[in-house]
Each structure stands twice: as C-alpha cells, then as structure tokens.
Amino acid sequence: MKSGEKAVLALIGTVLVVGVVRSQLQVKGKHDRDIPFYSTATPDVARKAMDIYHSNGCKSCHTLWTLRDMLQSVPSPMLDGIGSLRTETWLYTYLSSPDPQSILPSRLKKEYRMPSYASLPDNDRKLLAQYLASLKVKDWYLDQTKQAEYEKLTGKVYPK
Numbered sequence: 374m375k376s377g378e379k380a381v382l383a384l385i386g387t388v389l390v391v392g393v394v395r396s397q398l399q400v401k402g403k404h405d406r407d408i409p410f411y412s413t414a415t416p417d418v419a420r421k422a423m424d425i426y427h428s429n430g431c432k433s434c435h436t437l438w439t440l441r442d443m444l445q446s447v448p449s450p451m452l453d454g455i456g457s458l459r460t461e462t463w464l465y466t467y468l469s470s471p472d473p474q475s476i477l478p479s480r481l482k483k484e485y486r487m488p489s490y491a492s493l494p495d496n497d498r499k500l501l502a503q504y505l506a507s508l509k510v511k512d513w514y515l516d517q518t519k520q521a522e523y524e525k526l527t528g529k530v531y532p533k
C-alpha cells in the first residue's frame with residue numbers, strides 16, 4: 374500500500390470513529406435532558422423544609438417537584454430550580470418581607486399574590502430559604518425557565 378493510500382484509510386477510519394463516538398454522546402446528552410431539576414440539600418434540610426412548605430400552604434399556589442394541588446388555578450411561579458434564579462439571601466429577604474410585592478411586583482389580583490410570611494418563626498424562614506436555594510436547574514433548561522418566569526410575571530415577551 375502506498376503511503377498516500379494509508380493516509381486516506383486512516384482518515385476514513387478517524388472520521389468513522391469520531392462519528393460513532395459523537396452519536397453515542399448525543400444519545401447520552403438526550404437522556405441527560407430528561408429531568409432538569411435537582412437539589413443539593415441534605416435529606417434532613419429537605420425534610421424539615423418540606424414540612425414547613427406543606428404546613429404553610431405553599432402548595433396551594435406553587436408547583437414543586439411537579440406536585441401541586443388539584444384545584445390550583447393560580448398563575449404562581451413554579452419553584453423547581455428557583456435556586457438557580459435566586460440566592461439564599463434573596464429568598465430569605467423575600468420570605469421575611471412584610472410586603473413581598475415591594476421586592477417582586479405582581480400583576481395579579483390581591484388574593485392570588487404571594488402572601489407575607491414575615492410572621493413565620495425566623496428559623497422556618499431560614500430553612501425554607503436554604504432549601505429553596507438548593508433547588509437547581511441544569512444550564513440548558515435555565516434560559517427557558519428564566520424566559521417563562523419573566524413572561525408569566527410581567528406578561529411581556531422576554532427581551533432577547
């Protein structure tokens with residue numbers, strides 16, 4: 374075999390191998406896209422925070438881990454992945470504010486708006502903020518989430 378032919382064969386071989394590897398990676402990538410949400414919290418924090426979450430009726434307005442009340446019709450933001458959008462400090466301040474709408478304006482009727490949880494025990498607000506901040510969303514989904522949240526909250530199209 375001439376060295377020119379060898380080079381051509383080697384090239385074809387390389388192209389084939391790269392092609393196979395790439396298609397494998399794509400399959401893996403697609404699979405990886407199934408569930409974009411995860412939490413970095415310890416089971417202990419998660420359990421305590423979810424207890425507070427349930428006993429304060431957050432579930433009657435918000436969706437978290439795809440769970441929501443059957444009768445829920447309030448257009449509240451979904452809380453999955455919220456920790457990729459907000460910091461723990463922001464969440465703690467928001468939950469502690471006597472007027473959450475001064476932080477995040479609302480276009481909803483008063484009865485649908487985020488209530489103030491300023492009267493919750495400080496430790497409960499801290500735990501909730503800690504847990505909510507641990508709820509992350511994978512990068513590829515973040516842009517879509519941000520956009521949907523923005524449009525839901527403002528009623529405007531997300532500026533590109």
Ligand code: HEC
Nearest residue numbers: 429430431434448449450477479480481484485486487488
């Ligand atoms: C009466 C319905 C209602 C209840 C109950 C409620 N929320 Fe909300 N929440 C909202 C709405 C609506 C918004 C969006 C802002 C607004 O319109 O006031 C919001 C906003 C938020 C945000 C900010 C989301 C963002 O995009 O940054 C967080 C975090 C949050 N709520 C957490 C909670 C937690 C935790 C509880 C329970 C302790 C709770 N909410 C209970 C309706 C509710």
